Amino acid sequence: MIVVHLPLKREYVIQLLNGKTIQGNRFTFVKEERIKLYFEVTGDPEKAVKTIKEEIKNSPYGNILFFNVTIEDEQHFPGNNSEGTI
Numbered sequence: 001m002i003v004v005h006l007p008l009k010r011e012y013v014i015q016l017l018n019g020k021t022i023q024g025n026r027f028t029f030v031k032e033e034r035i036k037l038y039f040e041v042t043g044d045p046e047k048a049v050k051t052i053k054e055e056i057k058n059s060p061y062g063n064i065l066f067f068n069v070t071i072e073d074e075q076h077f078p079g080n081n082s083e084g085t086i
Contacts, residue, residue: 001030002048004037005068009061013037016059023051038072045071 006013010032017039018029025043032038041048049069056062 001072002027002039002041002045002052003070003072004039004052004056005035005070006037007035007066009065010035010037012059012061013056013067016055017052022055023047025051027052 004013014029014032014037017027020027025041025048027048028040030038030040039052049071052069056065056067
């Protein structure tokens with residue numbers, strides 16, 4: 001699961017990525033929690049992080065948005081019954 005931490009223009013970024021295949025990675029929006037946007041990705045997660053950063057930076061708002069992109073382990077989401085720590 002890829003998480004985009006973004007305080008502004010979240011709907012814009014969802015539209016920028018959701019349902020699209022970019023550089024071999026297909027992005028599907030899953031949920032929004034406060035400033036976090038969760039995307040499932042098919043393909044290499046590390047490559048997907050770089051792709052998302054490039055797409056946002058190259059967008060019309062890219063030079064003014066403050067954001068971070070991370071990979072989160074799905075089994076450690078709150079509400080999941082698997083054991084472990086974050």
